[in-house]
Amino acid sequence: MxxxxxxxxxxxxxxxxxxxxxxxxxxxxxxxxxxxxxxxxxxxxxxxxxxxxxxxxxxxxxxxxxxxxxxxxxxxRAAALIAEPTRLYLAQLVCEHLHLLPERDPHDRLLGMALRLIDSTPDAVELARFELALLDELGFGLDLSSCAATGAVDDLTHVSPRTGRAVSREAAQPYLDRLLPLPSFLTARGNASPDDLRAAFRLTGHFLAAHLWVPRNIDPPATRELLLDRLLREE
Missing domain, CATH: 2.40.50.140 (Nucleic acid-binding proteins)
Structure with a gap:
C-alpha cells in the first residue's frame, strides 16, 4: 500500500x-x-x-x-510561530483539538478551518467557530437552529447545558441560572464583544469537557487558557 x-x-x-x-x-x-x-x-x-x-x-x-x-x-511555519506567542498558542491548541479526531476518518472542513486559523492573524471569533465545528464533526454538535421549548427561530439567547439545544429569550427567563448564554455571533455574522467571546468559550468548553475531555479522562489543553487570556486581553 x-x-x-x-x-x-x-x-x-x-x-x-x-x-x-x-x-x-x-x-x-x-x-x-x-x-x-x-x-x-x-x-x-x-x-x-x-x-x-x-x-x-x-x-x-x-x-x-x-x-x-x-x-x-x-x-x-515553526519559526514564524515561535516569534509570535499568540499564534504559537493558537497553533498548539488547534493541533491538540485535531488529536481528538478518530484515525483515518476524513474531516476536510476542520482541516481547512485549521489552516486558515494558523495562517491568519489570531481570531477569537473563528476559534470559537472552530470549536463548535469540532463538536459537530465528532457527533456532539449543538442545535442552535430553534428554541427547544417553543420552536421559535428568533431571539435565541441561551443553550441547555444538558441537551445542547438553543432556548429563546422568553423561554429562558425562569431558568437563567441553569442555562449557558448563547452569544449572537455564533448564529449570525456580526461583531463580538469581549463578554460575547467569554460566553462563547464557556459554551464550547462546557461541551468539550462533557463529551470529550472528561469521558476520555484527559485534561483540557493548558494552551487553551493561555491563548484565551491573550486573545481576550487584546480585544
Whole structure:
C-alpha cells in the first residue's frame, strides 16, 4: 500500500532511539500516523514541527498497519510561530483539538478551518467557530437552529447545558441560572464583544469537557487558557 499527499503535522512523539511517529491531518484521509525512520536526526528537526505542512509518502504492507512516512517540507511555519506567542498558542491548541479526531476518518472542513486559523492573524471569533465545528464533526454538535421549548427561530439567547439545544429569550427567563448564554455571533455574522467571546468559550468548553475531555479522562489543553487570556486581553 502506498499513497502521497500534503498533510498538516499535528504531533510528533519519540519511537525508539532514532525514530518518531508523526501524526498529520490529510485531506480525504483524516488524522493519519506513520513512522519516520531517523526522525530524531538534526536533519529532520526543522521539518518535523507541528504546524508545518509537508509532502507525505505513506507506505505499509497492509492498509491497517501503522506504516512509514517519508516527509518533505512544503510550508514551514515553526519559526514564524515561535516569534509570535499568540499564534504559537493558537497553533498548539488547534493541533491538540485535531488529536481528538478518530484515525483515518476524513474531516476536510476542520482541516481547512485549521489552516486558515494558523495562517491568519489570531481570531477569537473563528476559534470559537472552530470549536463548535469540532463538536459537530465528532457527533456532539449543538442545535442552535430553534428554541427547544417553543420552536421559535428568533431571539435565541441561551443553550441547555444538558441537551445542547438553543432556548429563546422568553423561554429562558425562569431558568437563567441553569442555562449557558448563547452569544449572537455564533448564529449570525456580526461583531463580538469581549463578554460575547467569554460566553462563547464557556459554551464550547462546557461541551468539550462533557463529551470529550472528561469521558476520555484527559485534561483540557493548558494552551487553551493561555491563548484565551491573550486573545481576550487584546480585544
Amino acid at each position: 502506498e499513497w502521497t499527499a500534503e498533510g498538516l503535522l499535528i504531533g510528533i512523539r519519540r519511537h525508539g532511539e532514532t525514530s518518531v511517529i508523526a501524526e498529520a491531518m490529510v485531506a480525504g484521509r483524516g488524522r493519519t500516523l506513520g513512522l519516520v525512520r531517523g526522525g530524531r536526526s538534526s536533519k529532520l528537526a526543522a521539518t518535523l514541527q507541528p504546524g508545518n505542512t509537508v509532502h507525505l509518502t505513506w507506505r505499509a504492507r497492509i492498509e491497517d498497519h501503522l506504516g512509514t512516512f517519508t516527509i518533505e517540507p512544503l510550508t514551514s
